[in-house]
Amino acid sequence: MTKNLLLLSLLGLSYLVPSYALAVESPAEPAAPRTIRLLELRKSEAKLQKAESSLNENSRAKNLQIATQLQMLGTDKSFVGNTEGAMQDFSRSDRIYYDDDAERSKKSGKADTSAQTDSVDEIIQNKIAPAIAEDALTAILREARGKQVVILNEAHHVPMHRAFAMLLARELRKIGFEYLACETFLGEDLSPLAKNYVNDRTGYYTAEPMYANFLRDAIKQNWKFISYEASLPLANQRESKQAKNLVDRIFKKNPKARVFIYVGYSHANEFPEAVSDNDESKMAAQLKRLTGIDPLTIDQTTLFQQYDTQRQFDLYQAALKKQPGNKAFVLMSGENTYLKLAIPEARVDMQVVHPVYRIDAKTGRPSWLSSMAGFTPYPIPKELLPEKGQRAIYAYHLKDPLDAIPADVIVVEAGKPVPKLMLPKGEFRFAVED
Known part of the structure; x- marks a missing residue:
């Protein structure tokens, strides 16, 4: 059952009036917020349980199915504010994949490539120990001033x-x-965010509240938004098609454009260099090939609070000792030379080290929501708390259309400690999902 609640307030989160939508939902403007995230989470949990109980005990197919379902579950957890659970599920999935790759390499007689790199102790002693930590934003901006593209x-x-x-x-x-x-913008959408708000049609990952908050912030700054994802690319040509879309949609019209490109994982890799459309290079390298522009490429997907391998974990722990605190940083190994500790070594210009962000005892939420995102904790109104079972609480900007992505979503359970909503400035309305 889903109920919608409208916030009527002049000074903040103060007065709630229940409102029940009777109109039929339309694709253009739904009669009520789309509150199905708890339902989707339960579906993912059920699929994982089914994969784990498969009769194909210890089979590779079963393990890979479990790993895939863990990633789906982790994504759904991130959509309802369970960021710690999302990272745990992906770390478990990664270990399954790594173990499977190692086992196949062992059976095939192939050498373990990680054995050909420096040992963890050597990297810590020779690279991390003499490195100097610097605030990540400060360092990136210094390098970006002389660049046309940042990835x-x-x-x-x-x-x-x-x-x-x-x-x-x-x-x-x-x-x-x-x-x-x-x-994440839909590749065929040539005018993303044209209506100046984020909804389900903006992109898959923009359904996650922090992504939506990032884009709302960018709308206020008058960015020009560009989609570039490849639509049904040929085999091995996704990277080059992405780069070509960027060229067609930006650089052919404005050769001197300065562009911030936000990608997933290895799409930021500049190496190996691109030589053709269907080689093994990534989007950043393809863009460099097509435009001649040398981008500033930055990785933040390796040195953060996760567990992929023991090697990654040990190097991350060593890096953290260089700058205790709650701000992201980079490690400099010489003048304008940045240390990169990815496994294998990062094929980018810079690498961000994120500190460990614990759960804040006062809010029940990760501390980065306040220390980095700058959000303010608000108590969930008592009228919204469940009497039994679980309930998802959705907080929407009061003036956003009804199909907008929420500013925050959190799952609460009767009889357990109640976390806070973490919200940017503004007034909000609410919806709940049981």
């Missing part, structure tokens, strides 16, 4: 990365960057 990546299940992207976008806009191209 930053994200892990799609980590909303924290979008909070950092939001901060970076604010600063890049101040120094003349004007185009914001996001991988």
